[in-house]
Amino acid sequence: MTDQAKKSALLPVTRVSGRPIPLPGNDIDTDRIIPARFMTAITFDGLGELAFRDARFGADGKPLDHPMNDPRFRAKGPRVAIVNKNFGCGSSREHAPQAMWRWGVQAIVGESFADIFFGNCVAMGIPCVTASEADVASLLRAVEADPSQDLVVDLDAMTATRGGTSVPVSMPEGARTQLLRGTWDATRILVDALPKVRETADRLPYVGGFAR
Amino acid sequence: MGKSLLDKVWERHSVRELESGQTQLFIGLHLVHEVTSPQAFAMIREAGLGVPFPDRTFATVDHIIPTDTQVRPLADGQAETMMSAIESNCREFGIRLFTPESGHQGIVHVIGPELGLTQPGMTIACGDSHTSTHGAFGAVAFGIGTSQVRDVLASQCLAIQRPKVRRVEVTGRLRPGVYAKDVILDVIRRLGVKGGVGFAYEYAGEVFDAMSMEERMTVCNMSIEGGARLGYVNPDRTTVEYLRGRSFAPTGDAFTRAEAWWTSMASDPDASFHDRVSIDGRGIAPTVTWGINPGQAIGVDEKVPAAAAFAADERATVEDAYEYMGLAAGQAIAGTKIDVAFIGSCTNGRLSDLREAAKVARLGRVKPGVKALVVPGSQAVARAAEAEGLHETFRAAGFEWRLPGCSMCLAMNPDKLSGRQVCASSSNRNFKGRQGSPSGRTLLMSPAMVAAAAIEGAVVDVRDFLSKAPA
Numbered sequence: 001m002t003d004q005a006k007k008s009a010l011l012p013v014t015r016v017s018g019r020p021i022p023l024p025g026n027d028i029d030t031d032r033i034i035p036a037r038f039m040t041a042i043t044f045d046g047l048g049e050l051a052f053r054d055a056r057f058g059a060d061g062k063p064l065d066h067p068m069n070d071p072r073f074r075a076k077g078p079r080v081a082i083v084n085k086n087f088g089c090g091s092s093r094e095h096a097p098q099a100m101w102r103w104g105v106q107a108i109v110g111e112s113f114a115d116i117f118f119g120n121c122v123a124m125g126i127p128c129v130t131a132s133e134a135d136v137a138s139l140l141r142a143v144e145a146d147p148s149q150d151l152v153v154d155l156d157a158m159t160a161t162r163g164g165t166s167v168p169v170s171m172p173e174g175a176r177t178q179l180l181r182g183t184w185d186a187t188r189i190l191v192d193a194l195p196k197v198r199e200t201a202d203r204l205p206y207v208g209g210f211a212r
Numbered sequence: 213m214g215k216s217l218l219d220k221v222w223e224r225h226s227v228r229e230l231e232s233g234q235t236q237l238f239i240g241l242h243l244v245h246e247v248t249s250p251q252a253f254a255m256i257r258e259a260g261l262g263v264p265f266p267d268r269t270f271a272t273v274d275h276i277i278p279t280d281t282q283v284r285p286l287a288d289g290q291a292e293t294m295m296s297a298i299e300s301n302c303r304e305f306g307i308r309l310f311t312p313e314s315g316h317q318g319i320v321h322v323i324g325p326e327l328g329l330t331q332p333g334m335t336i337a338c339g340d341s342h343t344s345t346h347g348a349f350g351a352v353a354f355g356i357g358t359s360q361v362r363d364v365l366a367s368q369c370l371a372i373q374r375p376k377v378r379r380v381e382v383t384g385r386l387r388p389g390v391y392a393k394d395v396i397l398d399v400i401r402r403l404g405v406k407g408g409v410g411f412a413y414e415y416a417g418e419v420f421d422a423m424s425m426e427e428r429m430t431v432c433n434m435s436i437e438g439g440a441r442l443g444y445v446n447p448d449r450t451t452v453e454y455l456r457g458r459s460f461a462p463t464g465d466a467f468t469r470a471e472a473w474w475t476s477m478a479s480d481p482d483a484s485f486h487d488r489v490s491i492d493g494r495g496i497a498p499t500v501t502w503g504i505n506p507g508q509a510i511g512v513d514e515k516v517p518a519a520a521a522f523a524a525d526e527r528a529t530v531e532d533a534y535e536y537m538g539l540a541a542g543q544a545i546a547g548t549k550i551d552v553a554f555i556g557s558c559t560n561g562r563l564s565d566l567r568e569a570a571k572v573a574r575l576g577r578v579k580p581g582v583k584a585l586v587v588p589g590s591q592a593v594a595r596a597a598e599a600e601g602l603h604e605t606f607r608a609a610g611f612e613w614r615l616p617g618c619s620m621c622l623a624m625n626p627d628k629l630s631g632r633q634v635c636a637s638s639s640n641r642n643f644k645g646r647q648g649s650p651s652g653r654t655l656l657m658s659p660a661m662v663a664a665a666a667i668e669g670a671v672v673d674v675r676d677f678l679s680k681a682p683a
Contacts, residue, residue: 054644
């Protein structure tokens, strides 16, 4: 069974706690998160260590200055990423959130997310919540100063909390409901309505080739 | 108050409202390629699910396929594994697959329209962000991830939120030497790479009315580069005439009925939109990107902008772009030396793109030291181009004429930049490392501009070339 299949039983996602990993910068595209040359495979296995490969290592294989290489942020275990604007823009490749998830990222707090990336994360049970520019900036500063404290994303309270400090976060209500109820893996719910799907299809003239 | 096309299509395809408040949306056409589908098929198999509407999914191979020789087994073992996987997955679930042997293979967003699979009023999904291309027909077409590919295979549906609609009008007429590619680069430059997040773009106005279907596809293709997951043009006479006679389009009386339904799906004259933007088409110049996202673009006669010209929160990206690209503020973009020229991709790999590039190719020869590739978007495009002798035009000018595929747009096949090479490219993304070298650099522009750059060995205003052409 793949990791994904194991994850796909109905599991509510209410609260994610993890070591923070700052990934600052606007418009970080999915090519940056996982370069296309690592996608010639028929599984998502092994993508974790390849996340942000070209931002983390030079052409000679030597590590570059990147938070994911910083020993202060290398502790194993669940992680919560902190990002800026339009994170995950570009290619629809689910390989991007898959790589991040396999590197330990279980939730992301940011200023904004690209639509397809956001949808992919929901479908994997990874909450992407947004906070104000000022709150994200102060989170990034606080985490840089002290990386040891966990960051907690709470979808009930809609807060991101670190130490004694909480900031309000938001998320479109539909996605939030899916995560809270554990219906983020929509397949079964969609399949349950197959008779209604067939009725909808039958009412669309093109499905019958405009025969009538 | 009237309805927009998006509203009409959404309502016709809505199966039900889900508890989450999202729509269970029926997907009329599902397109599949080899990169984003194998994991989805594996999930279907593991969960013991079936594919209840196999005749509403069509597959092709485009991303990993080599463009020099497509003889099996493919030289790259991993590519061969992906090719074999899509063949066996499609066989197992009864899905039609267009391989090179079929004669219909090509980039997924080129073959859907040319086969007549893409039609107005449909919902279309594909595990590929450039699915927005199909919006050119007045379809609601958008990219999805692999888990959602699984959902469509298993249910022909998606759980999804309805986007807002922004009407983007481009008025007037384009000046000579200005192409559809310049229009969309200009739109993204103005509205930003995140301006369209949460939106569908409805493109309207005289400029789009006058465009061919292929030009509309170029514009809709890059909607996602402006953050809009989908973009569309309302169906009109041009749309209907394009579809007439296509393999999967209806025929006879059915075509007449189809035509009436297709045009009925267009936005009503009094439709309401979330907001509207208007751009004067006469002000659009041949446009080139100078940075690391498609919004970092300027007219070919402009200079690389100063960081101070950008909003405070964009300056870090601008500084990053200067450094990565090796360009400085105030530097003219014209004259920037190139190493590689790439004509092709789902944005600009269609017959009209090759014709425009060939017009320029007839005016000179590729500069020694420049590698110039022409990669048709599909086998059908290649056949049509060869019937007109375009391949001979390109070869005579020093361009390589390749086999169809995504090629150097994202370099998942052997066509890659090396080191810090600079590529004049008719593709859609100038992201860091996009064209296969982690330090490779991309300058996006129209196919005619790429051909001109190949000959000049540097970025040049295509209008200077065209003025030399015999009338």
